Amino acid sequence: MARGKAVPLRTARQPQPPPEQALAVFPHREEVEVVHRSFELDPNAPRAARPVIPLLAAKYGMSLEQAEAAEARITENAHAQGLPYLDGGRDAANSFDMHRLLHFAKEHGQQAELLDALYRANFAEERSAFDTQRLVELAVGAGLDGGEAAAVLADPQAYAQAVREDEALALQSGTGSLPEAGRAAARPAGRR
Numbered sequence: 001m002a003r004g005k006a007v008p009l010r011t012a013r014q015p016q017p018p019p020e021q022a023l024a025v026f027p028h029r030e031e032v033e034v035v036h037r038s039f040e041l042d043p044n045a046p047r048a049a050r051p052v053i054p055l056l057a058a059k060y061g062m063s064l065e066q067a068e069a070a071e072a073r074i075t076e077n078a079h080a081q082g083l084p085y086l087d088g089g090r091d092a093a094n095s096f097d098m099h100r101l102l103h104f105a106k107e108h109g110q111q112a113e114l115l116d117a118l119y120r121a122n123f124a125e126e127r128s129a130f131d132t133q134r135l136v137e138l139a140v141g142a143g144l145d146g147g148e149a150a151a152v153l154a155d156p157q158a159y160a161q162a163v164r165e166d167e168a169l170a171l172q173s174g175t176g177s178l179p180e181a182g183r184a185a186a187r188p189a190g191r192r
Contacts, residue, residue, distance in 0.1 A: 036106075036115055038099035038166035039175070049091040049130040084124030093130040096163060101135055103159040104152045105144055113142035 023029045042059075057067040071088070078085035098118055105114040117138040121129035128134060132153050139149035152158045 036102065036111060037169065038102065038163040039170055040095055040099065040163075040167065042094070043096070043167075045092065045094040047094045047097075047130075049093040049128045052090045052092045055092050078123070084120060086124050086126070090123065091128050091130065093128075095130075096160075097132070097135060097153055098129070099163040099166075100159040101139060101149060101152060103162040104149065105139065105142060108144055110143045114139060114144065117142045 023032060023034075026032065053064060053067045053071060056062070056070060057064050060067070062070070068088075071090075075085045075087050102111055102114055102118070105111040118129060121127065121134070121138055129138065132150070135153060136146050136149050140146040
């Protein structure tokens with residue numbers, strides 16, 4: 001599948017992503033523990049990757065032109081924050097395997113590294129991030145053992161319960177979309 005123009009990754013002189021910006025000015029940042037939880041935007045999405053523009057158009061009942069304009073706005077906003085984002089041609093698929101692999105990475109102290117690699121691959125690189133071989137490559141690039149990562153992906157039950165527990169926690173907190181997931185996670189302890 002042809003993908004759009006690659007956008008360079010941010011450098012130290014470019015802005016940080018919003019959560020990092022917020023923590024940088026938060027006076028009690030040393031007391032903050034960032035916890036990454038699984039949240040699938042579309043748990044019923046097929047495993048096979050497909051172009052994101054027609055997917056968005058169908059999902060939200062808009063024309064292809066409207067979906068392209070929406071994606072262009074997201075690209076513009078990402079670039080304004082100094083975030084890498086592919087200018088057209090992205091694809092999408094079911095992310096359950098990514099979430100399972102992230103739980104595996106967490107056990108090995110590499111979750112943040114794999115999360116960064118997955119974001120970069122999905123939003124800023126030419127190659128699709130959704131096939132098993134690519135996921136193993138990203139896991140290895142994040143410091144994980146390729147054979148172990150491949151074994152996780154080959155076993156549909158590996159870490160599946162951990163993903164489902166995160167999703168259940170989201171539902172219990174009233175989360176139904178990604179922005180709500182961020183708000184729920186930001187609530188002070190005892191208010192979840």
